[in-house]
Amino acid sequence: MPVPASLLDTLHAAFGDSACSTRDAERIAYAYDNSRRNALPDAVVFAQDHAQIEALIHACREHRVPVIARGRGTNTTGATVPVEGGVVVSFERMNRILSIDPDNRFAVVEPGVLNGDLQRALAPHGFFWPPDPTSSPWCSIGGNLACNSAGPRTVKYGSPRENTLGLRAVAGTGESFRCGTYTSKGATGYDLTRLLIGSEGTLALITEATLKLTPKPSSLRTLRATYRDVSSAAHAVARIMAQPVTPCALEFIDDVALKLAHDHGGGDVPLAGAMLMIEVDGEPETLPSAVDAVSLAAHGEGLEELRVAQTAEETQALWSARKALSPAQRTISPNKINEDVVVPVSHLPELVNGIRELSRKHDVLIVTFGHAGNGNLHVNLLPRDDAERERAHACLAEVFALVISLQGTLSGEHGIGLVKREFMPLALEPATLNLMRDVKAAFDPDGILNPGKLLP
Amino acid sequence: MPVPASLLDTLHAAFGDSACSTRDAERIAYAYDNSRRNALPDAVVFAQDHAQIEALIHACREHRVPVIARGRGTNTTGATVPVEGGVVVSFERMNRILSIDPDNRFAVVEPGVLNGDLQRALAPHGFFWPPDPTSSPWCSIGGNLACNSAGPRTVKYGSPRENTLGLRAVAGTGESFRCGTYTSKGATGYDLTRLLIGSEGTLALITEATLKLTPKPSSLRTLRATYRDVSSAAHAVARIMAQPVTPCALEFIDDVALKLAHDHGGGDVPLAGAMLMIEVDGEPETLPSAVDAVSLAAHGEGLEELRVAQTAEETQALWSARKALSPAQRTISPNKINEDVVVPVSHLPELVNGIRELSRKHDVLIVTFGHAGNGNLHVNLLPRDDAERERAHACLAEVFALVISLQGTLSGEHGIGLVKREFMPLALEPATLNLMRDVKAAFDPDGILNPGKLLP
Numbered sequence: 031m032p033v034p035a036s037l038l039d040t041l042h043a044a045f046g047d048s049a050c051s052t053r054d055a056e057r058i059a060y061a062y063d064n065s066r067r068n069a070l071p072d073a074v075v076f077a078q079d080h081a082q083i084e085a086l087i088h089a090c091r092e093h094r095v096p097v098i099a100r101g102r103g104t105n106t107t108g109a110t111v112p113v114e115g116g117v118v119v120s121f122e123r124m125n126r127i128l129s130i131d132p133d134n135r136f137a138v139v140e141p142g143v144l145n146g147d148l149q150r151a152l153a154p155h156g157f158f159w160p161p162d163p164t165s166s167p168w169c170s171i172g173g174n175l176a177c178n179s180a181g182p183r184t185v186k187y188g189s190p191r192e193n194t195l196g197l198r199a200v201a202g203t204g205e206s207f208r209c210g211t212y213t214s215k216g217a218t219g220y221d222l223t224r225l226l227i228g229s230e231g232t233l234a235l236i237t238e239a240t241l242k243l244t245p246k247p248s249s250l251r252t253l254r255a256t257y258r259d260v261s262s263a264a265h266a267v268a269r270i271m272a273q274p275v276t277p278c279a280l281e282f283i284d285d286v287a288l289k290l291a292h293d294h295g296g297g298d299v300p301l302a303g304a305m306l307m308i309e310v311d312g313e314p315e316t317l318p319s320a321v322d323a324v325s326l327a328a329h330g331e332g333l334e335e336l337r338v339a340q341t342a343e344e345t346q347a348l349w350s351a352r353k354a355l356s357p358a359q360r361t362i363s364p365n366k367i368n369e370d371v372v373v374p375v376s377h378l379p380e381l382v383n384g385i386r387e388l389s390r391k392h393d394v395l396i397v398t399f400g401h402a403g404n405g406n407l408h409v410n411l412l413p414r415d416d417a418e419r420e421r422a423h424a425c426l427a428e429v430f431a432l433v434i435s436l437q438g439t440l441s442g443e444h445g446i447g448l449v450k451r452e453f454m455p456l457a458l459e460p461a462t463l464n465l466m467r468d469v470k471a472a473f474d475p476d477g478i479l480n481p482g483k484l485l486p
Numbered sequence: 487m488p489v490p491a492s493l494l495d496t497l498h499a500a501f502g503d504s505a506c507s508t509r510d511a512e513r514i515a516y517a518y519d520n521s522r523r524n525a526l527p528d529a530v531v532f533a534q535d536h537a538q539i540e541a542l543i544h545a546c547r548e549h550r551v552p553v554i555a556r557g558r559g560t561n562t563t564g565a566t567v568p569v570e571g572g573v574v575v576s577f578e579r580m581n582r583i584l585s586i587d588p589d590n591r592f593a594v595v596e597p598g599v600l601n602g603d604l605q606r607a608l609a610p611h612g613f614f615w616p617p618d619p620t621s622s623p624w625c626s627i628g629g630n631l632a633c634n635s636a637g638p639r640t641v642k643y644g645s646p647r648e649n650t651l652g653l654r655a656v657a658g659t660g661e662s663f664r665c666g667t668y669t670s671k672g673a674t675g676y677d678l679t680r681l682l683i684g685s686e687g688t689l690a691l692i693t694e695a696t697l698k699l700t701p702k703p704s705s706l707r708t709l710r711a712t713y714r715d716v717s718s719a720a721h722a723v724a725r726i727m728a729q730p731v732t733p734c735a736l737e738f739i740d741d742v743a744l745k746l747a748h749d750h751g752g753g754d755v756p757l758a759g760a761m762l763m764i765e766v767d768g769e770p771e772t773l774p775s776a777v778d779a780v781s782l783a784a785h786g787e788g789l790e791e792l793r794v795a796q797t798a799e800e801t802q803a804l805w806s807a808r809k810a811l812s813p814a815q816r817t818i819s820p821n822k823i824n825e826d827v828v829v830p831v832s833h834l835p836e837l838v839n840g841i842r843e844l845s846r847k848h849d850v851l852i853v854t855f856g857h858a859g860n861g862n863l864h865v866n867l868l869p870r871d872d873a874e875r876e877r878a879h880a881c882l883a884e885v886f887a888l889v890i891s892l893q894g895t896l897s898g899e900h901g902i903g904l905v906k907r908e909f910m911p912l913a914l915e916p917a918t919l920n921l922m923r924d925v926k927a928a929f930d931p932d933g934i935l936n937p938g939k940l941l942p
Contacts (some may be wrong), residue, residue, distance in 0.1 A: 042615075054595075058830070077576045084847050095858075106503075110773065128843070129857070131830070131832075132728055133724050133727070133728050133830075133831065134830035134831050134832050134833075134861075135727065135728075135830035135831075136729075136830070143773050156730065158766055158819070169564050173677075177673060177680075178673040178677075179673075180671060184671055185670070189671060190672075191642070191677060191680065193647050197688070201917075201921060205917045205920070207915055207917040207918040207921060208914075208915060208918060209914075209921075210829050211828070211859065212893040212894070213638075213828040213829060213830055213862070213893075213894060213898070214641070214860045214861070215636060215640055215828050215857070215860040215861070215898040215899060215900060216634075216828060216895050216897070216898060217633060217634040217635075217636075217684050217897040217899050218647075218895045218899060218902060218910070218914070219902065219913075219918075219919075219922055219924045219940060219941070220684065220689075220911065220925055220926075221634075221647060221677075221680045221681055221683065221684055222681075222918070222921060222925075223680045224647065224677045224680035224681070225676055225677055225678075225681050225925075227838060228661045228673050228675075228677055229676055230674065243611050245730035245731075245732065246730070247730065247817060248730070262534070267931040268589050271589070271590075272588055272589050272591075273701065274701035274702070274704065274769065275613065275701075276701065292804060297658060311773055312772070313730065313731070313772075313776075313779070315771075315772065315774075316768070316769075316771065316772040316775065318771075319769055319771040319772065320769075323769070339614075353859075357565075360794055363890045369547060369842060371674060372667070372669040372671050374587070374589075374590035374592070374668050374669055375589065375590050375591075376587070376589035376590050377590075378910070395657065403671050404669065404670045404671040405590075405670070406631070406669070406670070406671050432626075436656065437668040437669075438667075438668070438669060439667045439669060439672050440673070440674045440676045441673040441674050442669070442671040442672060442673060443671060443675045444673060446674060446675065448674070450632075454674070454675065457674050458664075458674070458675060458885055459664060460665055461657075461661045461662060461663040462663040462664060462665055462675075465657060465663055465673075465678060465928065466675055466678070467927050468928035468929070469676055469678075469681075469925060471928070472921065472924035472925050472927070473921065473924070474926045482564065484675060485675070485799050
């Protein structure tokens with residue numbers, strides 16, 4: 031269904047000819063995201079201010095045409111793929127840092143600001159914004175908020191939901207609104223801010239965010255622990271999280287992943303049953319005792335080697351395995367299925383052992399690594415041909431069932447998007463899904479915002 | 487309007503005769519809360535399990551009778567006063583700690599558990615739940631969640647919204663649901679958990695909460711700084727919050743409050759222009775550097791004395807002023823108007839000076855103290871007679887206007903309830919209020935849950 035001519039006229043008037051296109055070049059470029067799914071939008075617009083978003087949603091609502099918000103398309107769930115056509119609105123040109131207020135520990139930004147650019151701008155003030163997806167240099171804050179994207183530091187500092195004070199947005203009704211506060215505390219009505227965070231552009235489009243800043247600790251120490259097997263490493267994670275010094279990163283890498291990284295050019299990567307990367311941060315005087323505390327907890331049944339980096343170069347070398355991992359996986363399987371399930375930390379041993387069994391049962395290569403301090407593991411299935419791809423999909427359903435049986439949930443930081451919505455009934459009761467649908471209807475009565483996503 | 491007989495029959499069947507009453511004794515006892523407002527309910531029931539709450543809401547919905555959830559009635563906003571009659575459901579008997587899971591840093595509790603009882607149960611495991619209202623020994627977790635109640639530790643550890651993983655609840659439709667996770671990270675659909683927290687029993691009744699636990703730091707140091715005037719102290723707060731060591735309490739007390747506490751039996755209370763109570767926590771080795779960092783920031787224009795407690799007795803003595811304050815205020819004015827406005831920390835000097843001017847202009851005694859690290863001040867107006875009470879109300883409207891002009895909001899931790907709902911349009915745009923009303927309709931289409939509260 032092409033966009034009606036009168037709607038196109040309105041969009042051209044609102045965005046200008048250079049920021050509104052129905053040419054194939056733009057439609058193809060904005061048809062996909064990092065999920066490698068794709069579907070052509072009917073038009074692409076490039077927003078530069080709030081008023082344009084308001085005009086866009088008003089016009090699209092009048093014509094019942096879908097509106098799909100897009101940051102930089104780094105998400106892995108198809109959340110920005112315009113499966114029902116309509117207008118993709120890219121926020122890449124709406125990328126100003128409006129203010130940095132270190133005295134009040136907040137920054138006000140437009141959604142198109144890149145996460146990495148924000149961190150660079152905050153550094154001279156001694157602050158950072160905790161969410162740090164691996165895609166940080168090229169993912170946008172708006173995308174981080176839409177998907178509640180996190181990263182390794184979440185174990186200590188929280189996700190976007192814990193690090194955002196307020197938002198300006200336009201609902202699916204076309205109405206503009208502000209929610210939240212400029213203060214670190216608030217009890218003035220319903221928390222619409224957190225409701226929008228993680229809603230994947232299905233309730234409202236965010237046009238401005240007030241982000242809570244955290245003082246950047248001046249020092250960091252990195253530890254690497256290798257274990258005889260995944261189970262010993264998973265037990266160590268639970269021990270580390272049960273003592274008072276919370277690390278600022280606690281990453282797990284299984285033996286399959288280590289071998290992969292080692293074989294694909296990571297000479298420094300140790301070959302072990304499993305590995306933990308642990309970081310602690312703080313003021314310099316506090317680090318020795320923090321290192322002692324986590325080292326003590328890392329020790330136990332199955333520990334093979336514990337190394338503490340003394341220099342920046344050593345830190346770099348310790349991280350080499352984690353860094354080599356993503357390119358190595360692509361070499362094996364361009365069609366990797368990339369999940370990010372979460373379970374309570376003490377259930378990690380059962381999860382990693384269960385995944386191992388499923389890998390054998392379905393004869394599919396599975397690499398497991400990720401943010402173990404939150405119980406959030408990236409379970410990557412690496413099918414190499416069509417037959418394996420089919421087996422991988424059968425295996426995936428069992429992975430999710432295992433996760434739910436262990437008090438876990440489908441996604442820790444990637445979100446649901448297109449690819450996981452069919453599994454939502456595994457994680458949420460019908461009544462919960464119905465309430466979510468009613469909330470959706472309150473914000474977007476005509477269902478024009480990102481249709482076909484998140485809710486089954 | 488008395489409760490229909492058939493509804494009463496249903497309630498007696500669901501709760502049993504000993505937990506369902508229409509006698510004056512119970513109606514009067516559950517007519518009020520700490521706001522000192524009151525209105526008689528038609529019936530009072532005492533819940534003991536989830537199924538009873540489901541039966542209650544189903545039955546009341548059928549008869550369009552209001553349902554008002556009540557923890558221990560310690561809130562100050564009239565949020566639990568049954569202004570339109572109906573059934574008050576007290577959760578005081580639904581007070582079991584269902585599980586404490588230190589390995590996964592969570593506890594599952596029923597809503598009637600007292601905050602203080604939970605803290606005591608957690609202590610042997612080395613954990614605590616950060617929200618710590620002054621009423622902690624006798625306020626319930628359910629009430630803390632309903633009002634997003636916080637306390638001094640929020641400056642470092644966050645409010646209930648940052649410290650709750652998941653909920654079980656019954657919506658105003660009568661439907662039971664679970665939301666949230668058992669994990670410290672989640673991106674599976676809309677965040678209904680945070681939406682319910684702070685919704686003051688107007689969307690759903692919480693029957694179970696999974697609370698995120700924090701390791702209890704083993705050591706604490708208390709500092710007390712006195713200043714020449716409120717403005718110097720307010721500037722010191724902003725300096726302390728702009729450096730990396732975040733205190734676990736940063737309390738402000740103005741000169742009027744100090745004099746009051748001193749005169750009413752607080753011989754240890756210093757008479758100064760203003761005072762800050764500062765606490766830092768952590769592992770023992772880290773405390774000297776933390777004390778140094780906040781001491782350095784506390785120093786500056788107008789500092790008169792900085793004392794660091796070396797013993798438990800000295801700590802106790804330093805806190806005496808804060809402790810003496812509440813009883814002292816009641817002596818002067820049993821009808822104190824107790825607000826808890828918030829502004830960004832750097833605007834505290836303007837706020838305290840502005841309040842001083844309003845106190846003079848309206849000739850009403852105002853005592854200002856509270857959680858300065860969050861910019862959250864308790865502004866207590868102390869009228870002594872009817873004439874002063876009238877002036878106090880006029881003054882209050884100007885206090886709120888001042889707060890909003892300083893990027894602040896109406897409430898940091900008390901909520902809105904009955905007494906602040908008329909001021910909501912000062913803080914929130916019409917579009918935001920409309921969205922809140924639509925969310926309310928999604929959860930409670932017949933408006934039976936706590937009518938007359940929160941939304942104007």
